[in-house]
Amino acid sequence: MKHTARLTATIAAALLVSAATSSAGAQKLVPVKLQLKWFPQAQFAGFFVAQAKGYFKAEGLDVTLLPIGDQSPIQTVATGAADFGTTWITDLLTARQQGIPVVHIAQLFQKSGYTLVALKSSGLKAPADFKGKRVGVWPSGNEYPAVALLKKYGLTTSLDSTVSNPSVQAVTYPFDPSIVFPDKVDLVSAMTYNEVDQIVGLGYPLDKLQVFHASDYGINLLEDLMFTSQRVLDDKNFRGSGMTGRQIAAKLVRASLKGWNYAVANQKEAVTDVLVQCGNTCKGSGSRASASGHQTWQMTEVAKLYQAGPTLKGMAGYLDPAVYRANVTLLKSLGILKADPAAGAVDYGVWEAATGKKAMK
Structure with a gap:
């Protein structure tokens, strides 16, 4: 009887320790806000998969995915309402030209849609x-x-x-x-x-x-990319986590790319993860108003944009310097950019830390 009582007490104590450890682990998750460039849909499937599969949590991040509709994500990130965002290359570079210190950290879509x-x-x-x-x-x-x-x-x-x-x-x-x-x-x-x-x-x-x-x-202005502010990258103690903003950025990019790679390889499952998130914005128009049908189409097409260029060489998330220069040249020819962006507009260091690979600048 005493042996049983001692065993019960030991198990109870172990459960308490386990619960405390789990609680402490949960508390250590660093809150991160990621601003999406539109309403929830398969355009952002990789992020939804990363969330559903626990890839963000595995990196110690508690990521909130924020929809924005037809507004620019630049302002929410620039003002600190979000920590990271997705946008198009033209948005980012014109913002830099206006003196807004946003920084490109990963290129998801390698081809314009x-x-x-x-x-x-x-x-x-x-x-x-x-x-x-x-x-x-x-x-x-x-x-x-x-x-x-x-x-x-x-x-x-x-x-x-x-x-x-x-x-x-x-x-x-x-x-x-x-x-x-x-x-x-x-x-x-x-x-x-x-x-x-x-x-x-x-x-x-x-x-x-x-x-x-x-x-x-020949008009391949790059679209969905990940960016943040210079303020976040320079943060020595992001949200009191004991980690720098740069370390958090690398963790976010790593988990996101893992989500995207899985989504592209498992498109049917990815669409299921998207449908949980997008509600009425899942639907197409008229005879194509089925949410699952429209998102399946969308997943198929965004996979083509992701699976191009550097991604096909095992360098998903990499901004090809030659393509970037071509984009800058094109935007300058249109008068949209008045001069070459400062070197700080793109930070390859985050991608390198996230992937363990070396950028070829």
């Missing part, structure tokens, strides 16, 4: 045919890929106030192609992973559409 979509019945075959047409573009800096493509073919737009007789009429619309296509514009901006499928859902099958991929015409 931006397109302009027209009906095949329009007779448009190439960008040179866009003269005299109406082009639907997005606001807040998201119009730059269209502007770059048009300029390459000697076309001017009504977005340029210095041009009195623009060859293309730009129609700004708030991201929903059904608002303008095809009655109010001849071509409409569409991401391969989102609006193209929405347009199909509106009753225009792919075989009836002419899709102009900007990257096919």
Whole structure:
């Protein structure tokens, strides 16, 4: 009886120690806020997978994924409302030009998913045919890929106030192609992973559409990347964790890349993780209004953007210096950038610490 009592007491004590240890371990998780560039959807599948699989927690991080809609994540990160964010290269570099100290730390999508979509019945075959047409573009800096493509073919737009007789009429619309296509514009901006499928859902099958991929015409302005502020990178004791902001950044990138690699390799499972997060924003349009259908399309397409360039060489998350320089050159030619960004706009050290690989600058 005494032996049993002692054994029971020992087990109870061990359970208390275990509970205390687990509690202490939970308390050691460092809270991190990651600002996404849109509403929850498969565009961010790797992050949702990293969360669902516990990859963030394995790195000691308690990550909150913040949606933002059609606003720029730059401001929330710059003001400290979020610690890290995802955005497009043009957003980041124009912010740097304005004196906002945001820093690129990992490149997720290695190929642009931006397109302009027209009906095949329009007779448009190439960008040179866009003269005299109406082009639907997005606001807040998201119009730059269209502007770059048009300029390459000697076309001017009504977005340029210095041009009195623009060859293309730009129609700004708030991201929903059904608002303008095809009655109010001849071509409409569409991401391969989102609006193209929405347009199909509106009753225009792919075989009836002419899709102009900007990257096919040398306009490969990089999109989804991870960034933070210089303030976070310079933090010697991030949120009292005893770790620097740079160490936290490396942990976040490492877990995120693990999530992305898993998501791309296990797309059906990844879509399930996304559906838990995205609610009504999961749905497409019209006949494609199924949440699972639209997110499955989206996952398939974002996987193509991730599985390109450096990723195919085992360097996921790496910003190819040659592609970066080409992006800078293009943005300067458009007058969007006035000069080369400072070296601090990109920090390869975080990616190196996250992956254990060496950047080839």
